Structures are given as structure tokens and as C-alpha cells.
Amino acid sequence: MYDLVWLLPALPFAGFLVLTLGGPRISRGACAWIACSTVGISTAIMLAFAVGFLIHPPAEHAHTLTLWRWIPLEAVGIPFSLRLDTLSQAMASVITGVGFLIHLYSTEYMKMDPDYNRFFAYLNLFVGFMLLLVLADNFVLLLVGWEGVGLCSYLLIGFWYRDPANGRAARKAFVVTRIGDAALLIGIFLIFAELGTLHIPEVLALAPERWELGSGVALAAALLILGGAVGKSAQLPLQTWLPDAMAGPTPVSALIHAATMVTAGVYLIARTHGLFELAPPAMQTVAVIGSVTLFTAACAALVQRDIKRVLAYSTISQIGYMFLALGVGAWAGALFHFMTHAWFKALLFLAAGAVINALHHEQDLFRMGGLRKKLPLVFWTFLIGAACLAALPLVTSGFYSKEKLLWDVWISPYGGPWFWAVAMAGAFVTALYSARLVALVFFGPARTQVSARPGGRVGFVLVILAIWSLIGGGIELPHTFAHVTVFSDFVAMTIPTLVELPPGLDAQLWTLLAVASVIVVAGATLGAWLYGAGAPAREALAARTGAVHRFLMNGWEFDRLYDTILVRPYVRLAEWNRADGVDKAVFLITGLTRAAHVAIQRTQHGQLRRYAAGVATGAVIILLIMLFQ
Amino acid sequence: MILFWLIALPALGGVFALLAGRRSPEAARWISIAALAAGFALAIPYLGRATETGWLAEFSLPWIPRLGISFHLAMDGLSLLLVLLTYLLGILSVVVSWRSIDRRVGFFHFNMLWILTGTIGVFIATDLFLFFFFWELMVLPMFLVIGIWGHENRNYAAIKFFIFTQASGLLLLVAIVGLAFAHFHTTGVLTFHYDELLGAELTAVAQMWLMLGFFVAFAVKVPAFPFHTWLADAHSEAPTGGSVILAGVLLKTGGYGLIRFVVPLFPEASAAFAPYAMAMGVAGILYGAKLAFAQSDLKRLIAYTSISHMGFILLGVFSWNELALQGSVVQMICHGFSTGALFILAGCLYDRIHTRDLSRMGGFRDQAPRMAALGLFFAMASLGLPGLGNFIGEFLVLVGAFQASVPLTVLATLGVVAAAVYSLWIVQRVFHGTPHSSSRITDLNLREFGALAVLLIGLLWFGLYPKPLLDTADKPLRELRNHASERFERATELRRHGEAVFRIPDPGAQTHPVRRTDAPETHRHSAATIALP
């Protein structure tokens, strides 16, 4: 059965091919059917695999399918082969599941767009590449998926290509991630030069034999891979592209820039966990990057005016949590949070999309409001999403995943109270801005007329996602509650767990849970008050902190920094030597020749007597030479 | 005999096209296509036999026996790939010139076919004198193509092209004659035959200078970093078909020469020079990408991307290991495809809006979605998107080069970022953005679309299933490495430990004038050590 794994990416690719080659000949209805059915079938196959793995896992908890010999050389033989294990299944199930729902959502959301077919072709292509990325069993194939999703991200951010600003955002996304990709490439070269293979399981098996714990090579390899992950997952210092990426259609933001592609970095680190385990400083770096990112991005999210940018910064922040978890070795925790985050963040984006659509493409939070009554379905689902994001205790999946993550941070040998404290601070801010979002959009006076109401398919998708966001956390519960560890057991089949649970810490766990709950509730309450009844106090505060506000608004001014130190120098360099200075050097030769020509031309004065004088001079010189030889 | 026809077909086709062109331009075009297609069909069957060792085919006629010069042709897998590339791009360049060339059509096709004749000759000549003959044969028709059918600044570009290639050709001639005489000096046999010269015993100094002569000649063609300035002008001023041939095929003769001649003939000198050559390659990658980004002329931009891409070949060849060499070969083929396609696209745009100025383009996706899709595809190929052929080439080159030089490879890898910048810039400037109200363009017609589709399928094929390509190039590269790797690596070791010094077997202690297979025995070092210039 598992040999059918090639269908997973092949179906969306086939959908892409049909839609591209068919072009405008395919009707909208057919296009929607093709796009959704390919992803839908992939989802079904994926679910069958997952169930199969749970019931009766194959030998070594993995199944490899080699499709063909791709780069067969003496020095390195790279097959085109897919590897199905629990890690790739965890990723792929989210990709196909969320992907399918978002396809379904888009059939309605994009119905007014003239480029309907192109949109679905790109979406299908994206799902195909993303599945290829998580199913690849060697680094080169992984790169195909890795860059492929980058391409789709570029295409979909710039989907409305007539506006140059969208094009700029799209190029920014591609180029910034490409910087990370260059690091990843170098890392792959290093791994190959040291270990002689690019097959990921072999690399993970060989690395501990060849490299000592804490060796420089392992550190270099891990840091270079981290560079790729940081770029793709929009973590510091390469996070600047993600807020701008919101220029794309909202379903794209939900699928690519929230649920799946941006978490590819998390996947990559989890996939190459063996290398990171060999390099504790690299682990520390991951944790520090994660914690710094989660806090800074959460602060930035707090002040944004554009609803999608709030969600974008919140995505960066949530991925920061995942990185923090990865950095402390809590692989399962990170992946669990990835999973719940994919559900509720997709939900938030899709609900926001419904709001934006209803308000005539208005994205400014301060021109929304009062939508609670007018869009009840959207309100309730958005509220559930925001609650998950804020990790409201007990009822949300976000709570369970974040608590597991924080608990792992607390007890992990790599983690500790400091990281936990930062994460808690981030959680407080998260709760604050989640409450702010809900308050500004759905409460208060209505500021913009509602022009369209979401239809059946949008509602259906929102409800499904909301239900999942509420109950999805049930697959993994803290052991003090019920001790459900379905998900971490599932992941542990592929990645042996690093964070051992010491016995007898129940009291600590209870305390931490309580503290976290209090902080989150406090944050949410404060947010609701500030953006509801306490508005005057908020405005007074805002007036006093204008500079800080602007600073956070611009995402800690990273854009300006990079613009100054990287972009503008490069552009200036390009402008400065536009005509190729080396050509000038060539002209130097021409110039010299010409100067010599002019100089010698002078002797051609046309006067007979001076020619005669020249001849005589020559005679004198020759005689002199002959004499004194 | 088939080898002879590979050369004779385009040459005769050119003559007939010239004659027919007086009466009917259409006939000249069809004759050209027929001649090239026939050559392509003749060469194709050899693909299946490329796993055999040795030459796949040989052809020899005495020419000037007194000087040891013969009309000697031979083909192995490496040559075969490039010959096929030449024929394919030749056909496509005739196809895309169908409407855009309307003056002196017969003469145009005559020139095009004679360029191809010279190129194919370069790829399959095994007599160095003959090689040089074909090398020069490429230049003059190309000069005419640029000078007669080019764009507004064509005279300047044509003369620049001519002077650069002639000057480098002179170096090549001097080096070839020097090599033959050095061989004559030690063995008493005057010959220009490649196989025999492979075993030439040279002093360290002679090896260095001869190597530099060959190297510079090929580096100008490739073009490597400081010698690249002719390329931008020639490419941007040439007519579409000329640009395609120039970028797709002519540049490859340089890469071919590096692989076939420079390192195998002069392993020690090449090893000593390798860091500099690789640095030139990396400089080309970064510098070309930087310049490409700054251009406002579409064809000029594409021309600079060529410099960037061909830098990988220099980097790969002088790493001289299996991965890097295979990568260089794949890169040569795929660069021919992707850049050829970009030039065809630029030509299609020029046919429609009569400008190459990027600032007068934009928003063409609205009116020409097919062109936009193909443009996007080839821009992606050019930035090395994994899954397309160029990625295989660049990746293998970089993996191989990483083993030879870590810092240079790291720098070269930064080139992929720069490639993204300029490739996306093309897409943005030409196809995205708001359309100019003034410019209305039609989408690709079937002829143009067909030509581009061939290249698209090729790039996808090489990206997803490069095995046939790699297998075909495998045997010849293995033989070249068998011949030169040991000496190359020993010299590299010496360079790493002994501060840019390398040793050459003493020519006085020669045992065998013929091909050397017993390198360890003849490995008596003299004190002849030289430092790099």
C-alpha cells in the first residue's frame, strides 16, 4: 500500500499540468473540481497511510519508494525517492488536509477573479512541491521541494501582478529566502564533503560516527542548515519578507504563509535533528533565535493596523515558539504546535479573508468593527481561532500544544527558566493582541458597510477548521490531565525523544499550568479592556509612546536596516558600474593604440626635407651603433 | 564517414541555401532546416552507443603529411552531446529567424550554417591544426551575421567580437604550434594529433606558458571574467538567431576546449593555475550577475547572465573531479537551452515592439499569457530552480568544487542569490506590472511556441532525468580523468604544501615518447620547479 506514496505529490502536479496546459479552455467549474479533487484524493491517501501507520507500522517505521535513478554518478548516487515516515506523515497530513480545505474555500473566495485557473494551478503546484519537500529522502530532492514552494510562494504573492508593489513583495520573499537557501546549499556541500552521502537517514546514521559531539564541522553543518530554515520560516534575522508577503490573496496567506510553507524550516530542523544534537551550540542558537523572534514579532503584531499583517507577525511569533521547542530538543512539542497552529492560523486567516471580502477589501483594523452581529458565523469561528492563538486554557488546542511546548522548555536540559520566562512574556503579548483583534473587528461601532456575506463553502470550511481547533488538542494531553501521548508517540517512531520526563514533578507542572493560564487570561482581559471600555487610557498611552509605536509598527525597523546595509548598497553598486568597468580597461588598450597612432602620425608631415633629415639621422644613429658595438 | 558528413552537411547546406536564396528566401530556410535536421538525425544513433570506451567514430584523411597534419575527426560522448546541442539550437535559430530576417536571406543562412560547421568541427576535430582551422572558421561568419543583420550598434559589436576572438585565436595558434614543436623536440615526431600530443613531455616553464596560451584562448570564448567584455556587445547587437547560436553553442567551444585540451594536456600547469582559474570563474559568476541586474537592455541583461552561468563551467573544470566535470557538461548543455530560450523570447519581443529597452516593457502577461508563462519558466531555469536542468549542473559543479576550494565555492553559492535577483527582475519588468497603453503585442505564434516548447521539455527532462546526459558524458570524462587526474592531483598536493610550486617529470629522463600510461615509473622528478607568474 505504501508504494502509492508517489501519488501524493503526483496528483497535485497532474492537476497543475492539466490546468496549465488547458488554460482558459477549462471552465471554472471543471477547474475547481480538478484542483480540489487532486488534493482531496491526496488527503484521503494520506489519512489511509496515517491510520495504517498507527495500526500496523512497517519495519523501521518508514517506507522508502525509489522512483528512478536521478543523478547516478560514481561519487554520489542520488535516487528520486520518497520516504514515508511518521514525521513526513505529520507534515503531509496537515499539508493535504489544510490544503484541501483551503482549495475548497478558494473556489468561492476567488470566484470573481479573472485568473481563476491560474490561481488553482499555482495552488496545486504548491501542494505538490510541499509534499515533495516533506517526502524527500535526500537533500537534493528536498531542495527541489524547498525551492519549488519558494517559487509558488513568489508566484502567489505576486498573483495580482499588475500592481508593482505585489511584485516587489514577491521578489523580496523569494530573494530573502534564497539567502537562507544559499546557506542551506553550502551546508549540503559540507555534509557531502564530510560524509560522502546526501541520503538523509544515512547522514543521520553516519554523523555520530564521524563527528564527535560538539565538533566544529557538526556545528558548521547545523548552523548552515539553520540558515536555510530561518529564511524559509521567517525567523530572525530573515523574517522581513513575511509581513510583505500578505500582498497575496488571503487563501494563499493561510496556506503558504501560515500553515505549511513557513513551517518548512521547523520540518527541516526536525528532519536533521541528529546534526543539531551533535552541536549543542547550534541547539542553543535555535532556541535563542526562536525566543527572540517570538517576543519581537508578538510585540510587532500588537500595533499593526492591517489585519493580515497582525496575523503575519503572529505567525512569525508562533513559529518562534516552534523554534524554541526545537532548540531545547522538544521535537514532538514543536511538531504538535506546528499542527495545531496550522489549523487555527488557517482558520484565522480564512475568517479574516471572509471579513475582508465582506468589507469590500478593507484590511485596516480601525475601519472595521461591530461585525459580531452581521457576520455571526465568522465571528464565532474567528473567536475560536483567536482563543487558540492566545492559548486560552482548557478549551483550545493552542493551549495544549503551547503548554506541552512550555513544559518541555522548562524541563529540557537545553532549556530552562529563562527561555520559559521569555516564552511566557510572549504568551502574554499574544493574548493581548488576540483580544485586540477580536475587539477591533467584531465589537464597537461599525465603521464600514458589509457588502457581501460568506457563502456555503466558506462557512463549511470555517466550521470544520474551528471544530478541529477546539478538539484537535485532544490527541496529546498533559500527563497530569489524562496522559494522552498519541502524537508524541507517533513522532517518536521517527525522532527519538530527547526530553525525558523525570518522575515526580507533577506539582511543578500544575504550578506552571496555573501560572500560564493566569498570564494568558490576564493578557486577554487587558486587551479586551483596552480596546473596549478602556479606550481613553489606551489612547493616552499611545500618545505618549508614539516613537515606540512606530518602531514596532515597522517590525523593529528591520526593513530599514536591511535596506540601508544591503539593498541600497547593492543597487548603488549596480548603478555605479552599469557599463562594466572591465570594458574600460579594454578601452585603455584601444586608447593606447590610438594615442600611439596619433603620435606616429605626426612624423608623416609630408615635407620632403624633413624626411631626408630623418634618413640622415637614421644613418648617423646606425653608424654610431656600428661604431660602438 | 558519418563524421565527415556531420561537417559536410551544414557546409553544403549553407552553399545551397546561398544559391537558393537568390530565387526564394523560403527555399533557403527550408534547405537550412533540412541540412541541420539530417545532421541531427545522423548523430542521434550514437547516443545509444555512448557507453563504449574510446572514440565512438573516427575519420581520417591525410592533409599535410610533411607537417604531421591530418584531417582527423573523432567523436566521443562529450563531443556527441555538444554536436547534438549545436544541431538542435541551429535548427531553432533558423526557425526563429523565419520572419525577422528579410534582407539577403540566402547569405544569412549561409553564414549561420558555416558557423555551425565550424562549431561542429571544433567539437570533433582531433588534429590540433584542424581544430584551429575550425576554430577560426566559426569567427568570420559570426562577424558577418552580427555586422550585417545586427541591431543599431552592430559594427562596433562585430569588430569588437572579431578582435577579441582573433587575438585569442592567435594565442591559440602559437600555443598549438609551440606544443607540436615541443613534442617534436623530445620525440623527433612532428605531429598535431591529439592522442599523441597527450603524451608530450614538456618542461615546467613550457607547460605553463603553453597552458596559458590555450587557457586564454578558451577563456575569451567562455568567457571568463576579465575577458568577457566582447560578449555583452556581441550578444545584444546580434540578430536573434545569431544570439542563440552565440550563447548556446559558440561559448561552449571554450568550455569544451578547457575540458578536452587544457587540463589533459597540461595537468601540472593546470593544477598550479587552478586557484586562479577558479577565482576567475567565481568572479564571473558574481560580476556577471551584478551587471545583469543593472542593465536596461533586455538582450544585454541576458548576455550578462551568460557570463554568470559560464563562470560555473570554469569553476567546475578546474576542480577536475567527477562531480564538477559532469556538472560542467550538464551546465553547458542546459545553459545552451535556457539562455537560447531567453534570447528567443527577447527576439520575439523585439519583433513585436521593436525595442530591447526594459523600461518600455511591462504588463505583457495580460496580452501574451503564453509568452509570460514561458518567460517565467526560463527565468526560473536561469536562476537554477531545482528540478530543472540548470540546477543539476550548478549543483554538481558546486558540490565538486567544494572539495577543491571551500571559500570559492561559498562565494559562488552566493551567486544563486544574485541570480534570483536578476531573473525575477526580468519577469517583473517584462511581464508583470501595469501594461503600457501604447504597446499592444500578440502572443507567441505556433512556430515560436514550438521552438520554445522543445527547449522547455529539454530542461525539464534534464532536470528530472539527467541520467542519459550523465551516462553519455561519463566514459569520455572518465578517460580524461584517467589520463590527467593523477598528475593533476599530485600537483595540487604539491601546490598545497609547497607554496605554489609544481614539479614536472624531467624531459631528459623520458622513457616512452608515446602515450604515457606508466606514470609512476616515469615519475622521476627533476629539479625543474617554477613559481606561478
Add this chain to the structure above:
Amino acid sequence: MIAEIPMEHGLLIAAVLFCLGLLGLLVRRNLIIMLISVEIMLNAAGLAFIVAGAHWGQPDGQVMFIFILTMAAAEVAVGLAVILQFYWKHHSLDADLASTMKG
């Protein structure tokens, strides 16, 4: 009837004559005088040949002189024709007027 003189005297006289001819060629601008100066130089060369021939007692020097004479005759014929043309064109014999060959 034969004067016995040291050979170097004869050669020295030839040299002085030659240099005088050269001087005339360089200094004068009148084409006719320049042509005459050339004749002086040819004549001086002839003298050197004769002196050398007399030293060896062989006829070769005289033979050479005859060739010089022939050459001088031909040269004068052509040269004077050119001067005539020049004069008709420029109404002057100034050699410096002839400078169209300036590069």
C-alpha cells in the same frame, strides 16, 4: 701621369662632398637645387667607388660609377619632369608646398 695619394684623402674628399650635398638637400627649399644636391651626393658616392677601385687596380669601381651615372641620368629625367609639373601646379619651386601626404 698618376697621382699617388693616400686612399683616406680620396675617401675624405668624397665624404665631405657627400655631406655638402646632404646639407644642400636639407637646407634648400628650391626643388631644383635640392635635385642638384642629390646629384652632388651621387657624385660623391661615385668618387668613393673610383678611389676604392683605384686602390685595387680593378675596373669594378668604375663599373659601379657607370651604374651610378645611369641611375643619375634616369633620376634627373624623371625628377625634372616632376619639378615641371610641380611648378605648373603651384607656380613655385618651394618643396614645402608639397605636403598632401601628411598623415
Add this chain to the structure above:
Amino acid sequence: MTVAFYITAAIALLTTMRVVTHTNAVHALLYFVISLLSVALMFYLIGAPFVAALEVIIYAGAIMVLFLFVIMMLNVGEEHARQERDWLSRRFWAGPGVLCAALLAITAWVIIETAHPSVGHEVVGARDVGASLFGPYLIAVQLAALLLLGGLVGASHLRRHDRRTPLRTDGGKGGES
């Protein structure tokens, strides 16, 4: 007879000097004839009577008369003499003078440095010269004949006066013949 040689040599040098310096072309020519006659005498004195005769007949006779004819044809008058005087101002002499002095110094030095025997022991007459000319130098004689023919043709071609070309008096460009 040695004295006679030196006297003729002195005359030759003096007259040649006048040729170079004289402003009147006819006078210069006449001085040159004297110079040629002196040289002819020198030839005779060192034992070359045949070429002495040739010198007188051809050089001093035929060639110089040719010059004379041309000068008369051009009708060079007093105006030209004045122009010549302008051209012969002192500053034009410096450079050529130095150059010629240098050349003379070098040749003289070479001549004096090398030891020479005296010349003028025997007479080499016309018979010897003739035997030599039509013996080993036959080819050269024929070439000389060709040269003369060429000179003849050239001169007869060049002297043709094309009336259609206007007379140029501007003294500017021109001079191709």
C-alpha cells in the same frame, strides 16, 4: 701630380659649397659644372681616364644641360632669387649643419681610423672597364638599360602639361604629380 690632385679637390669642395649656398639657380648650376669637371680631373689623376671622360660628357655635359633647360623653361627671375635669400636665413642652417657635421665626423673618423695604403699606382683603362661591364656585369648593364628606358618613359609621361587643371597660386595643398 699629387699637388694637382689636391688643388682640384680644393676647387671641387669650394665650388660645391657655392652650389649649396648660391641663391641663383643658374649660377649654382654653373658652379656644379665646375665641381664636376674638377672631380673628373681627380678621376683622371688617380688612374681612371675612362670615367673621367664620362663624367665630363654625360654629367657635366648632358645632365647639367638638362637642368639648364628646365631652369630656362621655368624662367626663374629676380623674384625667385629674393625668395631664395629669405629661405636661406641663418636659422635654417643650424639643424642640418649639426646633422651633416656629425655624419661627416663619423665617416671621417672611420676612414682615418682604418689604415689605408695609397692609391693611384696604375691606370685602369676603358678596355678593362668594358671587358668587365660586358662580362660579369652584363645583367646589371641590361637592368641599367631598363632603368634608363623607365626614366625615359616616365619623364615623357610626366612632363605633359594638362591645360585643363587650373593653375594653383594659393601655395596650399597639392603637389601630387
